[in-house]
Amino acid sequence: VADGVEARAEDLARVETADNGALLRSHRRGVMPRVAHNLRYFADRLLALAHPDFETRGHTNHVTWDPAGPAVLITPWNAPLMLATWKIAPALAAGSTVVLKPAEWTPLTASLFADITHGAGLPPGVFNLVQGYGDEVGAALVADADVRRVSFTGSVPTARRIATAAAAHLTPCSFELGGKSPLLVFADADLELAADLAVEQYDNAGQVCLAATRILVEESVRDAFLGHFLDRVTKVTQGDPRDEATGIGPTIHPRHVERVDGFVRRALAAGATPVIGGGRNTGLGGNYYLPTLLTGVAQDSEIVQEEVFGPVLTLQTFPDGDEEEAVRLANGTRFGLAATLVTGDRDRAERITARLVAGTVWVNCFFVRDLSAPFGGSRQSGVGREGGDWSFDFYCDLKNTVTAPGKWEARHG
Known part of the structure; x- marks a missing residue:
């Protein structure tokens, strides 16, 4: 998928500038390369994801990250594709399927990205795109009982509505909300x-x-x-x-x-x-x-x-x-x-x-960001953290398997 983004980077940059008015040179030089980097980073991070086994009275504790299940991702219009892949990449790497609902004001690069995932060979149903308005499409998605995770970037009032709908099924939510820094x-x-x-x-x-x-x-x-x-x-x-x-x-x-x-x-x-x-x-x-x-x-x-x-x-x-x-x-x-x-x-x-x-x-600096660092807000700026292993902690169910000491029966043939 990252290769496909790089191959179509110029198309993506021009479409996103036409869609949201951000600088074309920024999309060319920074944003679209970051989109590809998001995908590669979390693929690599998955391979390094591990917790050392530890002992409890001779018993072995082994921690694993199991896919949580379908994740609904609702993304904003100010950096549409970059912020979408900031969520898509760790969710897919975690083994969870994705339903993306982009902002209605900036739908275009999300549709191009869906084409890229198809061309890359993602199996049907792994990455799904639903366009529409939040009050209609978004509301239906976050209230669905089959959804296992909801990640939203946007306003505080919308987050409150999402949290209320998700609470009916105790669906965990991650919110990156407003700022007044x-x-x-x-x-x-x-x-x-x-x-x-x-x-x-x-x-x-x-x-x-x-x-x-x-x-x-x-x-x-x-x-x-x-x-x-x-x-x-x-x-x-x-x-x-x-x-x-x-x-x-x-x-x-x-x-x-x-x-x-x-x-x-x-x-x-x-x-x-x-x-x-x-x-x-x-x-x-x-x-x-x-x-x-x-x-x-x-x-x-x-x-x-x-x-x-x-x-x-x-x-x-x-x-x-x-x-x-x-x-x-x-x-x-x-x-x-x-x-x-x-x-x-x-x-x-x-x-x-x-x-x-x-x-x-x-x-003495600004906007220096690393994907390995935790990102999120305090107070009404959000709930939870994204980035590094924190993303996998959200899109996975952590499991601890405790095994008693003893000899295992040998199996032959």
């Missing part, structure tokens, strides 16, 4: 690096669950940080995602643009100030929304507390040297998916990261 910048940080990382949060027009949309800066370096940030962001080109020069493309859908703009308009009405952006890109029209940075926002405001999922960042400050306040602001939402910290002090980095509520913390 902080980017903490201390006065001892490399401010140019901090500005680079902040501008990187506009990747995929801000439609990234991990995005550090809440920038928290130590008061004394606020203006210096803003200077570096504005110098960089004004050089980023917004335009056609098929153009190599484009840095920020459109958002996914007219309804989503309206949702993003609604958050910003309400924030402005509540007293927020736009440092940049603050509305639609009228020069481009369509689904383009200007990269936006808002100041003058309160910690309990909607724009700080709720996931916008667009190219919208907020800037808050904390008093000089006040790590307690920095952590309070960073942890001050119902989410806990990720956090980014920029500091030149190793001891401070260790102190702060130990107190941050997040499934992933990046120190």
